[in-house]
Amino acid sequence: MLVFVGQAAHALRSEHASEAGGERDAYADRAQRAKGVHVKRKNPYKGQDHFTAEAKKAGYPARSVFKLEEIDHRVRLLRQGQRVLDLGASPGSWSLYAAQRIGAKGHLLAMDLKPLEVALPPYAEFFIGDALSLETEALSKFSPYDVVLSDMAPNTTGNRLSDQTRSFDLFMRALDVAVALLKPGGAFVGKIFMGEDFTLAQAAVKRHFSKERTLRPEGVRANSYEVFLLGEDRRATSLPEKNAEAPR
Ligand SMILES: C[S@@+](CC[C@H](N)C(=O)[O-])C[C@H]1O[C@@H](n2cnc3c(N)ncnc32)[C@H](O)[C@@H]1O
Numbered sequence: 001m002l003v004f005v006g007q008a009a010h011a012l013r014s015e016h017a018s019e020a021g022g023e024r025d026a027y028a029d030r031a032q033r034a035k036g037v038h039v040k041r042k043n044p045y046k047g048q049d050h051f052t053a054e055a056k057k058a059g060y061p062a063r064s065v066f067k068l069e070e071i072d073h074r075v076r077l078l079r080q081g082q083r084v085l086d087l088g089a090s091p092g093s094w095s096l097y098a099a100q101r102i103g104a105k106g107h108l109l110a111m112d113l114k115p116l117e118v119a120l121p122p123y124a125e126f127f128i129g130d131a132l133s134l135e136t137e138a139l140s141k142f143s144p145y146d147v148v149l150s151d152m153a154p155n156t157t158g159n160r161l162s163d164q165t166r167s168f169d170l171f172m173r174a175l176d177v178a179v180a181l182l183k184p185g186g187a188f189v190g191k192i193f194m195g196e197d198f199t200l201a202q203a204a205v206k207r208h209f210s211k212e213r214t215l216r217p218e219g220v221r222a223n224s225y226e227v228f229l230l231g232e233d234r235r236a237t238s239l240p241e242k243n244a245e246a247p248r
Contacts, residue, residue: 088152
């Protein structure tokens with residue numbers, strides 16, 4: 001973690017002098033984040049360029065970091081020493097954020113179809129792969145996990161139904177992996193595009209976790225139909241399918 005804060009500080013220090021005020025703000029924000037303090041801001045996705053620039057200044061490759069940061073602070077997801085799996089990790093903002101939050105006593109395994117655009121600390125590993133075709137075993141290096149994250153999304157085609165279907169397939173695969181590799185009590189966060197199958201996905205989360213909720217972070221663009229389904233407190237024994245709607 002110190003490596004990153006140090007690198008970020010160096011990068012920030014080396015920026016143009018006229019941005020000195022912004023540098024101090026970004027560095028202070030990032031230092032606060034690493035301590036687990038939520039840096040409150042208005043919807044970071046309004047005024048897109050500014051907030052993409054803000055993420056980059058803080059050392060993250062994409063502003064998607066603001067979504068995970070918000071989820072983390074709303075549900076107290078990430079803690080020092082945890083083991084985390086990050087599916088669909090490229091370009092790397094979530095992995096970097098999660099690595100900072102779990103610290104050097106934790107372990108992170110990240111994967112994506114595409115390479116990362118950031119370096120991860122030594123206690124975090126990344127590999128290129130397809131979550132839909134990999135054996136679950138290939139994702140188990142640091143299992144059992146405390147947290148499984150999936151920000152996986154298909155390349156959108158403009159055909160909403162087809163995009164939703166592919167998002168649903170990615171979500172359900174991530175959930176299967178989470179169910180197989182999480183500790184009892186562990187947590188799952190998965191991105192899904194809202195569509196007809198959404199209630200099926202929700203019911204599946206309820207079977208395996210004692211608490212299910214849907215979050216749409218402020219950072220999601222107004223015209224996006226993505227949401228995040230969360231499962232908290234992985235059940236030691238999953239409910240049978242017919243009881244998916246059983247009271248909690
Ligand atoms: C929104 S981006 C993730 C952004 C990332 N969380 C971050 O903060 O930098 C969605 C990612 O899902 C990945 N993805 C889509 N299908 C995948 C699959 N079958 N296996 C692994 N990754 C996949 C894409 O390559 C893309 O990088």
